[in-house]
Amino acid sequence: MQMKHLLVASVLGLVSLCQAQAADFVKWPNGAKAAVSLSYDDTLNSQLDNAIPALNKYNLKGSFYLSVANEPLSLRMEEWRQAAKQGHELGNHTIYHPCRKMLPGRDWVVDYADLDRYTLPQLEREIATTNAFLHAVDGRTERTYTPPCLDLAVDNGNTSIKPLLSKYFVGVKGAPMHLPPEQITDLMPSGVSGKELIAFVEKAAEQGQLASIIFHGIGGDHLTVSTEAHEELLQHLASHPERFYVDSFINIMRYARDHKE
Numbered sequence: 471m472q473m474k475h476l477l478v479a480s481v482l483g484l485v486s487l488c489q490a491q492a493a494d495f496v497k498w499p500n501g502a503k504a505a506v507s508l509s510y511d512d513t514l515n516s517q518l519d520n521a522i523p524a525l526n527k528y529n530l531k532g533s534f535y536l537s538v539a540n541e542p543l544s545l546r547m548e549e550w551r552q553a554a555k556q557g558h559e560l561g562n563h564t565i566y567h568p569c570r571k572m573l574p575g576r577d578w579v580v581d582y583a584d585l586d587r588y589t590l591p592q593l594e595r596e597i598a599t600t601n602a603f604l605h606a607v608d609g610r611t612e613r614t615y616t617p618p619c620l621d622l623a624v625d626n627g628n629t630s631i632k633p634l635l636s637k638y639f640v641g642v643k644g645a646p647m648h649l650p651p652e653q654i655t656d657l658m659p660s661g662v663s664g665k666e667l668i669a670f671v672e673k674a675a676e677q678g679q680l681a682s683i684i685f686h687g688i689g690g691d692h693l694t695v696s697t698e699a700h701e702e703l704l705q706h707l708a709s710h711p712e713r714f715y716v717d718s719f720i721n722i723m724r725y726a727r728d729h730k731e
């Protein structure tokens with residue numbers, strides 16, 4: 471009997487918790503069920519060659535998180551500038567892409583870009599310099615950020631970088647701003663099918679969430695998603711504008727900022 475009461479109480483608790491969360495949720499424009507952010511990290515050739523032409527074909531806007539030291543930035547500057555003119559977002563992904571080398575599976579991190587050895591002022595200079603560089607490319611003054619490896623601490627993990635985030639950015643992937651954390655669902659796909667990508671955005675639509683997809687290579691480079699799977703998702707999103715509000719991450723963040731309950 472006690473067990474039964476406990477069960478009923480916890481079920482009720484769960485229901486009221488869900489209602490409380492739903493009440494805080496930002497409602498998406500024009501009755502859309504989900505917001506979708508398509509972003510692409512690391513300044514990769516396959517993004518210029520494959521992702522941007524596919525986005526343009528379906529008239530969808532993506533966000534490209536550029537690490538300034540990566541060669542496809544300086545070698546193909548005019549193409550990135552052109553992408554910005556087409557309405558795509560150029561976001562900050564630092565200069566050297568520092569990640570925490572002490573974490574498991576991070577042997578590939580080079581010593582000069584070991585975030586565990588960074589101080590907060592050092593990362594701040596790198597972030598501010600990247601914003602200045604991107605301003606020189608596209609003339610914009612507001613940015614969003616994807617932390618390299620989604621790491622949010624420097625100095626052997628002892629110092630949070632969160633104080634920098636609201637100072638320099640309108641939004642940050644992997645560190646919720648302007649939305650309840652429960653309203654955001656992240657995916658960093660690699661080797662997935664179009665069906666799996668579509669299932670992810672459809673689940674977000676059932677829950678009224680922001681589906682934040684962090685791509686890397688498209689039909690090449692690393693953490694690759696095939697051009698076919700990528701295009702299948704874009705075609706699905708473009709065919710259902712009543713259900714999906716697809717925009718650059720900065721526009722979604724501005725919308726969320728201005729429409730908080």
Ligand SMILES: [Zn+2]
Pocket residue numbers: 511512563567618619
């Ligand atoms: Zn990255």
